[in-house]
Amino acid sequence: MTVIPVMNEDCASPVADAFRRDVRQERGPRQMFCGLAGLIWLHRKMTDAFFLVVGSRTCAHFLQSAGGVMIFAEPRFATLLLEERDLAGLTDVDDGLDDAVARILKRRPDVRQIYLVGSCPSEVIKLDLSRAARRLTSTYHPRVTVRHYAASGLDTVFTRGEDACLAAIARDLPDAAPGARASLIVLGALPDIVEDQFRRLFDALGIGPVSFLPGKRQGSLPGVGRATRLLLAQPFLAETTRILEARGALRLPAPYPIGVEGTSLWLKAAADAWAVDAGRFDAVTAPGRERGIRALEGHAALLRQRRIFLFPDSELEIPLARFLSRELGMTVIEAGTPYLHRTLMDAELSLLPDGIPLTEGQDVDRQLDRCRAARPDLVLCGLGLANPLEAVGLTTKWSIELIFSPIHGYEQAGDLAQLFSRPMTRMTALDFGR
Amino acid sequence: MKLAIWSYEGPPHIGAIRVAAAMEGVHYLIHAPQGDSYADLLLTMIERRRTRPPVTYSSFQSRDLGRDMAALFQRTLRETVDRFRPRLLLVGASCTAELLGDDPGGLARALDLPVPVIALDLPANARKENWGAAETFYQIVRTLADRTLSPPPRNGRRPLCNLLGPTSLGFRHRDDVIEVSRLLEAMGIDVALTAPMGASPEDIKTIGRADFNVVLYPEIAAPAAAWLERTFHQPRIDTVPLGYGATRDFIARVAEVAGVVAPDAMIAGWSNLPWWSRSVDSTYLTGKRVVIFGDTTHAMAAARVATDELGLTVAGLGTYSRECQAVLKAAAQDLGAEALVTDDYLEVEDWIGRLRPELVLGTQMERHIAKRLGIASAVISAPVHVEDFPARYSPQMGFEGANVLFDSWTHPLMRGLEEHLLTMFRDDFEFNDASGPSHLPHAIPFSGTAAGPSSATPSTPAPVWAAEAERELGKIPFFVRGKARRNTEQFANDRGIAVITLGTLYDAKSHFAR
Numbered sequence A: 001m002t003v004i005p006v007m008n009e010d011c012a013s014p015v016a017d018a019f020r021r022d023v024r025q026e027r028g029p030r031q032m033f034c035g036l037a038g039l040i041w042l043h044r045k046m047t048d049a050f051f052l053v054v055g056s057r058t059c060a061h062f063l064q065s066a067g068g069v070m071i072f073a074e075p076r077f078a079t080l081l082l083e084e085r086d087l088a089g090l091t092d093v094d095d096g097l098d099d100a101v102a103r104i105l106k107r108r109p110d111v112r113q114i115y116l117v118g119s120c121p122s123e124v125i126k127l128d129l130s131r132a133a134r135r136l137t138s139t140y141h142p143r144v145t146v147r148h149y150a151a152s153g154l155d156t157v158f159t160r161g162e163d164a165c166l167a168a169i170a171r172d173l174p175d176a177a178p179g180a181r182a183s184l185i186v187l188g189a190l191p192d193i194v195e196d197q198f199r200r201l202f203d204a205l206g207i208g209p210v211s212f213l214p215g216k217r218q219g220s221l222p223g224v225g226r227a228t229r230l231l232l233a234q235p236f237l238a239e240t241t242r243i244l245e246a247r248g249a250l251r252l253p254a255p256y257p258i259g260v261e262g263t264s265l266w267l268k269a270a271a272d273a274w275a276v277d278a279g280r281f282d283a284v285t286a287p288g289r290e291r292g293i294r295a296l297e298g299h300a301a302l303l304r305q306r307r308i309f310l311f312p313d314s315e316l317e318i319p320l321a322r323f324l325s326r327e328l329g330m331t332v333i334e335a336g337t338p339y340l341h342r343t344l345m346d347a348e349l350s351l352l353p354d355g356i357p358l359t360e361g362q363d364v365d366r367q368l369d370r371c372r373a374a375r376p377d378l379v380l381c382g383l384g385l386a387n388p389l390e391a392v393g394l395t396t397k398w399s400i401e402l403i404f405s406p407i408h409g410y411e412q413a414g415d416l417a418q419l420f421s422r423p424m425t426r427m428t429a430l431d432f433g434r
Numbered sequence B: 001m002k003l004a005i006w007s008y009e010g011p012p013h014i015g016a017i018r019v020a021a022a023m024e025g026v027h028y029l030i031h032a033p034q035g036d037s038y039a040d041l042l043l044t045m046i047e048r049r050r051t052r053p054p055v056t057y058s059s060f061q062s063r064d065l066g067r068d069m070a071a072l073f074q075r076t077l078r079e080t081v082d083r084f085r086p087r088l089l090l091v092g093a094s095c096t097a098e099l100l101g102d103d104p105g106g107l108a109r110a111l112d113l114p115v116p117v118i119a120l121d122l123p124a125n126a127r128k129e130n131w132g133a134a135e136t137f138y139q140i141v142r143t144l145a146d147r148t149l150s151p152p153p154r155n156g157r158r159p160l161c162n163l164l165g166p167t168s169l170g171f172r173h174r175d176d177v178i179e180v181s182r183l184l185e186a187m188g189i190d191v192a193l194t195a196p197m198g199a200s201p202e203d204i205k206t207i208g209r210a211d212f213n214v215v216l217y218p219e220i221a222a223p224a225a226a227w228l229e230r231t232f233h234q235p236r237i238d239t240v241p242l243g244y245g246a247t248r249d250f251i252a253r254v255a256e257v258a259g260v261v262a263p264d265a266m267i268a269g270w271s272n273l274p275w276w277s278r279s280v281d282s283t284y285l286t287g288k289r290v291v292i293f294g295d296t297t298h299a300m301a302a303a304r305v306a307t308d309e310l311g312l313t314v315a316g317l318g319t320y321s322r323e324c325q326a327v328l329k330a331a332a333q334d335l336g337a338e339a340l341v342t343d344d345y346l347e348v349e350d351w352i353g354r355l356r357p358e359l360v361l362g363t364q365m366e367r368h369i370a371k372r373l374g375i376a377s378a379v380i381s382a383p384v385h386v387e388d389f390p391a392r393y394s395p396q397m398g399f400e401g402a403n404v405l406f407d408s409w410t411h412p413l414m415r416g417l418e419e420h421l422l423t424m425f426r427d428d429f430e431f432n433d434a435s436g437p438s439h440l441p442h443a444i445p446f447s448g449t450a451a452g453p454s455s456a457t458p459s460t461p462a463p464v465w466a467a468e469a470e471r472e473l474g475k476i477p478f479f480v481r482g483k484a485r486r487n488t489e490q491f492a493n494d495r496g497i498a499v500i501t502l503g504t505l506y507d508a509k510s511h512f513a514r
C-alpha cells in the first residue's frame, strides 16, 4: 500500500498478512440487536420510504423500544402483526398485506417506496414476501415501488439489516448502458451532511459520476455494469457488494472513511481508480486533513494510552479500533465484531496494530468477565450493557450513537473522537463531594 | 394480520421478564434469537437498573435450526445455572421458538437441574405483556407457596398482609409500594411480603402466613390473589388506592378486613388535593373536557379523580386491556363519556382528534398525540418511558399520590389566574393567548388558535365564517373559543348553513346553552 503523507507513521508497524491474525470465535448467548434495527436509520435517510415489518408483537416492541428514543416525528415504519390465524394458515396473507399497504399509502401519500421486511416469524413460516412485493408493485406502479428484504434475528445482526435492504435495491438497479464511462457508487447510508462533503471532494478530484446508495428518494437509481466502481462507506455491506460484483461492478479495496487516515486512504482508492495525480489529490484533501488532525488533538490528549474494550455490535469495531489506536493512541484491549468478513476487512486488518485481540461472535457473559477483569478506561457497548458496567465503576460509550451520529469523513473526525472523550471528561467533571 | 404503528403492550415474555427482574434469586432463560435480547435495555435504560437483568437468551440462529437446537438450549441452560446459581429458574419460548415447536420445559426437565424450574407457557401470538406477567406471577406463587402455612394466631399481634403486583417497568410501582406501605404502617398493619418486587423464592414460600392480600395492580396480581384466596382463604383487597376518595375507600376496606380502626387524622385525609381543588384558583378546572386512556385500573381511577375530585368532564374513557372492558364501558356510560377499548393506536388517535378534549390523560402514546394536536396532557399509565422514572419520590397511590395527581394533571393546563389575566389584557402585545401559558417551554397555542385537526378531517366541509362573525369569535376568551368555534360549526353543519354570520354565532350559543 502506498503510504500517503497523512498515514500515521508513529504507530506500530502493520502486520503484513491480515489473514495470519488469530481471531477468537465465540458462540453463546448474545446481547445484540437483530437486523430490523436498520430501518430505524434507513427511514430517516430514505425520506419517501416506508418500512412494513411482517412479524410478531416482539418485533413491534423491539422497534418501539430501540427506535422510540430516536424518533421525533411520526415514524415511517410499522409492524404487520401475524396473528394466530395467520400463522395457522387460516387467512389469506395477501389480503392482510394489501389492506395494510392501502392504509399506509392513504395516511402517507408522500410514500414512494415500501419495504416488506421479513422477520424471524415470517421466515419460519416461509411467507413469500418477494412475490407479494412484486404483486404490490404491479398494483401501485409507477407511483410506488414495493421491495422485500429479510432482517430476522436468525440471519442478521443489527447493521446487516441495512445490507439486506441495500441488497434489495441493488437487485433493482438498471443495467448501465453498454460502453458507459466509469462511474462510482458509494455504498452505505450516510447523513446528508457527510454525503455532501464527500460529493464536493469527489467533484474537486474530478471523480464522477458519483451516486450514493441509498439515496434520499426513490427514482434516479444509478445504472450498474462493468464500468461501475464501488466504494464502501460502511463495512457491513457484504451481500450488497456481492450482488453488485456479480453484476460486473468492481469494488475498490480500502479502509473505511473513519478518522483522518481512513478517510484519506478511502478517497485515495477512488482517486487511484480515476488516475488522479498525487499533487491534485494532496491539494484537494489537504484542508480537510489539516482540519481533521487539528480537531483530533485535544481529544487525543485525553485519550492517549487509555485502554478501551469494544463489544461486538455494529461491525464498525475493527475500523474504530484502527482509528482509536492509530490516530488517538488508545490501547485496544479487545475488539469484538459480530462477523468478520475477511475480504471486506482486509485493508483495515493490515492497518490494525499487531496484538489487538479480535473476537468474532459472542458469549456475552464470558466477554463481560474479560472486560471487568481488564478494568478498561472506556468500554464501547450496546444499551443493554452500558449502565450495568457504569454501576461497577467502568466508563462506557453506547455503540448505537456511532450509527446515528455523523462520524465519517474529515470534518467529523473530531466529533467521532469526542464521542469517546466525552464520557471520560464527564467522569472527571462529576464531583459528589465526600 | 394487524397493522401496529405503536403498541401498548409487548409480547407475554416481556411480562415474565418484568416479574423475574423484579425478584431476587430468579433467572429466566428464554429460547429466542439473539435480537430478542433488546429487552434488557428497557430495564437498564428506561428504569436505569444497575445490574444486568437476570435473563439469558439462547440466541439461536438459522444454522442451529433442526437437530442442534435442543443441544444448544440445554448447553445454555447448564451454563446459566452454573454461572448465576438461581434459586428459581424460569424457562420459556419466544414467539420464534414457539413457532419452531421447541419445548424448553421438556428440555429443562430432562436435565434434572439442581434448582426448581418453572416452564412458562406463554402463547406469544395470542397473549400480551400484562397477561404474561400475571401468568408468570401466578405460576411462581402456585409452585413455591408452602401450603401447610397459615397465619399465626392473632393474640393481639399486628395484622399481616401481602402487597401484590408491583414489577419492574411498572408505572410508578417503586413509589406506590412505599406510599401504600406507609399507609398500612400508620394503620398498625405489617407488610409480610411485597411481591414480585423485591421478593425471593424463599419469601414466596411464606406467602400463606399473611392474614390478607392487597392487590395493587390487578392486571398483574389478580390471578395469583384469586388462587391465594381459594387456597389459603386469604381475603383480597382490590380497592386500588388511586385518588383521594379511593384511598379513603381503601383505608376503610383494609380496616374492615384487618379488624383495625384507622386513626381519625388519617381518615380526615393527609392530602392537599381536596383543598387545592376547592380553592378558588381551581375554579377554572370546572367542566374542562378530558379524555382518559390507559390500563383499566389506572383509567378507571383517573375517571373518578377527574370527575369527583377535580370537577372535570370526562369526554372519553378508554383502555387497551380487553380483560375488564365491561366494567370500563359501564363506567363510561355512567359518566356520559365515549368508551373505547382497543390496542390500535390509530383508533385512539382518531378518537382523541374527534373528541377534542382540553386535557388528555393517557400513556406516552397519547402524550404524543396530544402534543401533535396542541392539547395539554399528562401520563397516567404504562407503557412507560424514561421520564416515568423520575429521580424524586412521585407515587400515584395514597394521599401523597393524590397530591401528585393534582399537580401533574393541572400543571399542563393554563392556571386559573393566568387565564383571567389573559382575557383582561387580550390586546396587550406580549400578554396574549398566542404566547401560551408562561410555564410551558414551547408556547403551544391553545385549542382555539391551534391549527386543529378540523382542517385535517375532511368529512364535512367546514362552513365559512363571515368576517363580522369571525371578529366576534375573536372577542370570546380564547380558552373557550375553540369550543365556541366547534359548536358553532357543528350547529351550522347540522342545519346546512354555509356561511356563519353573527346571527348564527349567537343562535348556536343559545342552542348549546340550553
Ligand code: SF4
Residues within 6 Å of the ligand: A034, A035, A036, A055, A056, A058, A059, A060, A062, A118, A119, A120, A121, A151, A152, A153, A154, B033, B034, B035, B036, B095, B096
Ligand atoms: S430477533 Fe426476530 S423475532 Fe426478535 S425482533 Fe428481531 S426479527 Fe423479530
